[in-house]
Amino acid sequence: MKRFISVLISICMILLVFSGCSGPEKAEPTEQQQEETEAGGEVPEITTPEAETPDPTEPDEITGPPAIPAEGYGKYIEMKSAAYDRISAKIEENDELALSVGLGLLPVAMIDLSLIPVSVLGMEGGEAALRMMTSDDVVIEQNGQVYSVTYTDSEGAEYKQTAEFDPAADTLKSTVMMDGKEAIFFEYTKAGNGYASHYYTANEESNDFTLITTFFDESNITAFGVETVSSSPESILGKTDLTSEFVVNDEMYVILQDGVLTVMNEGELKTY
Numbered sequence: 001m002k003r004f005i006s007v008l009i010s011i012c013m014i015l016l017v018f019s020g021c022s023g024p025e026k027a028e029p030t031e032q033q034q035e036e037t038e039a040g041g042e043v044p045e046i047t048t049p050e051a052e053t054p055d056p057t058e059p060d061e062i063t064g065p066p067a068i069p070a071e072g073y074g075k076y077i078e079m080k081s082a083a084y085d086r087i088s089a090k091i092e093e094n095d096e097l098a099l100s101v102g103l104g105l106l107p108v109a110m111i112d113l114s115l116i117p118v119s120v121l122g123m124e125g126g127e128a129a130l131r132m133m134t135s136d137d138v139v140i141e142q143n144g145q146v147y148s149v150t151y152t153d154s155e156g157a158e159y160k161q162t163a164e165f166d167p168a169a170d171t172l173k174s175t176v177m178m179d180g181k182e183a184i185f186f187e188y189t190k191a192g193n194g195y196a197s198h199y200y201t202a203n204e205e206s207n208d209f210t211l212i213t214t215f216f217d218e219s220n221i222t223a224f225g226v227e228t229v230s231s232s233p234e235s236i237l238g239k240t241d242l243t244s245e246f247v248v249n250d251e252m253y254v255i256l257q258d259g260v261l262t263v264m265n266e267g268e269l270k271t272y
Helices: 002-021 031-038 069-092 095-104 106-120 126-133
Strands: 139-143 146-152 158-166 171-178 181-191 194-203 208-216 222-229 252-257 260-265 268-271
Touching (some): 069 095, 069 106, 069 171, 069 194, 069 208, 069 260, 095 106, 095 260, 106 126, 106 181, 106 208, 106 222, 126 139
Antiparallel strands (some): 139 146, 146 158, 171 181, 181 194, 194 208, 208 222, 252 260, 260 268
16 A cells, blocks of 8 residues: 555656646747748737637636546545645644644545546546556546546556546545455545545555545535444445534544534544
8 A cells, every 4th residue: 555655646746747837839920920020010919819818708617517537536635625724723723632633634634645546537648647657558448437547566566446427416436456456445425515525445454444534515514534444334425415424433533613623532522
């Protein structure tokens, strides 16, 4: 798992580079403009379609419903990151929580590094970006809204990640297989003006599994849970009644709602 995460961190970096390198191409002067330049005349301003102001009546594709996994997952990650920042700021206000609970929540932030390939699914050039940072045998295949990514890392481990996306419901299900064994199972679903999700990951040393659950909205509720389990969870796709109670367990969870922080840690339930 550590090797897999280190590779995907590198992928993230190259994708950031890709996003910053592209820019509008300069338009070539026309023959008439070139003749006017040679004659010493005034050259009219050269404009390109990219420089024109868009029609305000045209639909905004960025803020509209996600059409591909990369868009849906990107919106999910953006809101999850903001929710994580809110709860982290609240935890840091209390020295008692900063170390114990703060460290306990690290898996909530780190787990998405294992799903970075989803962030390029459906995007032009996504396969090329993954090839640069994993191996030459990266292959992305698509069948409707079901995608798969396969490759072999530098140490010979074979990976296959599948992702099934429903753009109408804004839900995603993804599984990561390593050498034929399930390493990660992930689902997110739209829930009101936020999301609910869970991650089910294999612990190679202890032969059990870690279940991470999340529920968050745009600005008020953040709820994360982390627990050790022995069996896979039920699917959350299609469930429309999920709330912050979704993350409650007997091991560890935190809920920030209406400015009140509720913490379950090491068998103790406290509010702050």
